[in-house]
Amino acid sequence: MGARLVAGGEGAHFSVWAPNARSISVIGEWNAWDAARDPLHAARGGVWTGFVPAARRGMLYKFRIVGADGVAHDKADPYALMSEAPPATASVVWDHAYDWGDATWLARRAERQAPTAPMSIYEVHLGSWMRGPGGEHLSYRAVAPKLIAHVRALGFTHVELMPLTEHPFYGSWGYQATGYFAPTRRYGEPQELMALIDALHQAGIGVILDWVPAHFPNDGHGLVHFDGTHLYEHADPRRGVHPDWNTLIFNLARHEVRSFLLSSALMWLQVFHVDGLRVDAVASMLYLDYSRKEGQWLPNHLGGRENLEAIEFLRALNQAIHAEVPGAIVIAEESTAWPGVSHRVEDGGLGFDFKWDMGWMHDTLRYFGRDPVTRAQHHRDVTFRMMYAYSERFMLPLSHDEVVHGKGSLVRKMSPGTGGGSARLANLRLLYAYMFGLPGKKLLFMGDEFAQVREWNHDGQLDWGLLAEAEHAGLMKWVGRLGHLLRAEPALYELDHDPLGFRWAVVDDYKRSTLAFLRRPRQGAVILVILNFTPMTWTNYTVPFEAPGEWVRMLSSDEAQFGGAGHDGPERLIADHSAGGALPCAATLDLPPLTALVYRGPEVKAYDAAALELRESLAAEAEAAREGAVTG
Incomplete structure (x- = not known):
């Protein structure tokens, strides 16, 4: 369909679908836009075709169509490979000749774009x-x-x-x-x-x-x-x-x-x-x-x-x-x-x-727009998403x-809260950490x-001049660190669509507007993300774990290099049995305000039968919760 140059480029075949037209001609630069010189002929299926010997690569053209209503209109070719630069509207006789050099990329594309x-x-x-x-x-x-x-x-x-x-x-x-x-x-x-x-x-x-x-x-x-x-x-x-x-x-x-x-x-x-x-x-x-x-x-x-x-x-x-x-x-x-x-x-x-x-986007932006003082009343906005996270990819x-x-x-x-522009940027760093930490692919x-x-x-x-300001340049550096961390840590992407890849560590601490969750890969190091959505420092904050181990800080959104105040959080967390009570293990830390902390923890072994059974159980729970939420 459209205009297709013949071998050697001397002339082109034209085809267009217009089953109810009374007549169609190709008008263009080569025939002084004269509809009498290059008429097309009706073929089967309502397609009009014809060969135009004078058409050449780069020449402008349109179709002069006399419609079923008897009125003539000049139409651009729906199948044109190139158009005249707007606001002009003519089509251009063209081709797709190009010598590609991306064979290496194409050979690995399926692997690079897999859900894992x-x-x-x-x-x-x-x-x-x-x-x-x-x-x-x-x-x-x-x-x-x-x-x-x-x-x-x-x-x-x-x-x-x-x-x-x-x-x-x-x-x-x-x-x-x-x-x-x-x-x-x-x-x-x-x-x-x-x-x-x-x-x-x-x-x-x-x-x-x-x-x-x-x-x-x-x-x-x-x-x-x-x-x-x-x-x-x-x-x-x-x-x-x-x-x-x-x-x-x-x-x-x-x-x-x-x-x-x-x-x-x-x-x-x-x-x-x-x-x-x-x-x-x-x-x-x-x-x-x-x-x-x-x-x-x-x-x-x-x-x-x-x-x-x-x-x-x-x-x-x-x-x-x-x-x-x-x-x-x-x-x-x-x-x-x-x-x-x-x-x-x-x-x-x-x-x-x-x-x-889109639900995650609306809930999340609504939450981050609220004054931190009131976020405790809307904690569900940042937790509800995991109720349906595995219903789709x-x-x-x-x-x-x-x-x-x-x-x-x-x-x-x-929300600036009482912190003005710096608080807005701190919230934005926190938002991006929350986004990059959660299961699911990302778009910014x-x-x-x-x-x-x-x-x-x-x-x-874009206002590229903002990068002369340290806080804006710091935010971009933070996005870069998150982007490279995502690619480097299988825990953050490999099980995006598998319930076994995510586990809440702290989900219901709405009074302090905090979250903590674990991301795990099929095999390798587990990642811990801790998020404090308030401008308060929470001292001796307890994070529960299922087993003892050491967790090493990889990122803190409040580091000065990212535009933060320099409250970086502890370099290491030691999960042990000292917490006692109902917790198998726990670690404590002073949690900086409006800050995301990312820790790398012990390695996990590949799936075993118990893990697969757990995955099925978690998937069933998530589906039941999702259906209940929709019904409610």
Whole structure:
């Protein structure tokens, strides 16, 4: 489909799906945009085709479509490989020729992206991450060495690029796409994006791309009313118009529309070597009444609110990706309690590899926004997540959605208590330790690593000048230490989705707003995380253990190098039988205020029969608790 150059580049075949069109011509630079010179011919299945000898690589073109209504419209090619730089809207005859150098990365991709592998993702909007000296966008090639150096320094395993599919309105951040096969021209040609991905891979960094099959904009040159009928979208606005964004919803009952989207997804993975897709707005696809009031939506043929066509499409998408691109992953941004999002299709699930844990994000940010004096009354906000943590393969996101549209920056969400800006940064260090310590993969939006103070603005670049201030530079150093610790310690990632990998040490000390938990690997050193969510120092604080042993401090968020006050906590904890009472063993310490402490403890042996039995028991308890919480 689209424009495909013949061998030697002298001429191109054009194909476009428009079953209800009366006539279609290719208009372009070579024929002075004259619709009479290069007509296409109707073939089977509603596809129009033709060969244009004068078409050459780099030439602009569109389709002149006389629709079923008799009206002529000039449309961009839905399958174009490249588009004219916005705000211009023509398509460009192009190819995908590129000499890749990432074979080593691809050979190990499946291993690096397995549920048992470390994964921490840096979410990036390329147009506003960093700009040139005159405020201009950096090209895909120009941004590559800067982005790679930054990501490697912070220990992230992946970057997630907000949508790069061509989009007419820059302020949509790419979430309203017209070119599902063309990377946006704002930052260069397709081969330049390939070079960026290639360079990231050669630096050991994976690439995830945001992809949007939920809706598309109503720009006249795009998919809307493509052949004079509602071809890609539903005709009935109760199914076809998205009320939140005034966009159009794909008609997934049409197999050609499903094929269009499946082909787009596979192209990004196969041709551009992208390692995974994060599918946007999945919840809006699953529910027919999403964001609609009574009378504004149509039930399915069974009378329910589930979008049966979307469910089948998402299952087919995930099955196709896993079959055609082994090792690639698919992540769902799904904000409801839809069951089995990350379960296998064969088991009744949707087939995604991971699901964003939006509940954790909302609970956590609400908790950190509270004055520490009142946190004791809301302790459940930081413990409830473990009641359902193993119901899906979760990813913990602190994404761009939390720092736009008047929500303020992440650091501004932190309660200052009585400590002002320093307390906000202490809370942010504490938040990141809590996030990196919990089971689940991690995602952090750009700018949050150094506490961007202003709300994110896509029309500029990040406030990199803040790194001249010690506290902001210290926070970024803290994020880097957490990122590298995550990769170095199997306890922090290997059993992310296995109940045996997590155990509370202190869970119900709400009066002092503290938590302590253990992370264990299949085999190796156990990690202890202790969190004090108050500005109080708790002296002789007791942490229980099941066995005696020595625990060595690896990190303290209050160290001066991270912007803290220098209350580092003890270098060692000795767990012994001295506590007496009901505790098998315990260690005591003075717990610094608003501080996270991370200790490395004794090594554990590989799974044995007792451990496997314990895992099954814990999983059953977690499932029962989750069902009880949902019912309640």
